[in-house]
Amino acid sequence: MANISVTTASENLIKAMNEHIIPNQEYLLQGSILDSAVEHLLHRLKGLCDNVDSGPEQFQDHEICFSLRMPNQPNPLQLRVRKATAETDQFQPYQLRYIGQPELGDRTRPTVVRSSINVACTPSVVEFLTELGCRVDFEYINRGYMFRKGRMKITVSKIFKVTPLKPGETFSDPISQSYLVELSVLAATGQDAIGEDMRAFAEQLKPLVHLDKIDFKRLGTLP
DSSP, X not given: OHHHHHHHHHHHHHHHHHTXXXXXXXXXXXXXXXXXXXXXXXXHHHHHSSOTTTOOEEEEEEEEEEEEOOTTOSSOEEEEEEEEOSGGGTTXXXXXXXXXXXXOOOTTOSSEEEEEEEEEXXXXXXXXXXXXXXXXXXXXXXXXXXXEETTEEEEEEEEEEEEEEETTEEEEEESSSEEXXXXXXXXXXXXXXXXXXXXHHHHTTTTTOOOBOOOHHHHTSOO
């Protein structure tokens, strides 16, 4: 009976992916804004986004990035574990995330497009990945504000470097004097039209912040 259930679940998953039901593509634009100007951007977003009455949602995430070397593969498999650490999110599950390489070949696309798969998991996921042979590349704290505009998610956040002090204790320090601004949509394959909506929305944020496609290969690192 267990084998039948597993087979059925696997078949349903494959069918859903083939029919473009599962959101497995992330459309992304990124930019940055100085600390001294971020309040102006938040005010602009409050006027443009859906959650005007309640204001932006605040968040604080701790993210650990793992890599796993695969036989006969030039690039390692990269996985991310994210945990919401704000007091209001203490019961939120861990999130295991796979992010593919950005598809930057088509210059006509208004946004970066990359594979993205997210699953909720238990706190033991960190131990599980370590047992699999994954190693920690880096970790950081991401703290800021999240807005919604239809299907679009806009985050304005500051990145903090995590430095271990002693077992069970860490110290976080901001890595720059600016905020990272991200405009993203998670959608099923083939919904490229959302990119035009994102570009139109990004135009409304100028000149405060310029959201654009970022070629991380030229920077020598991943986001």
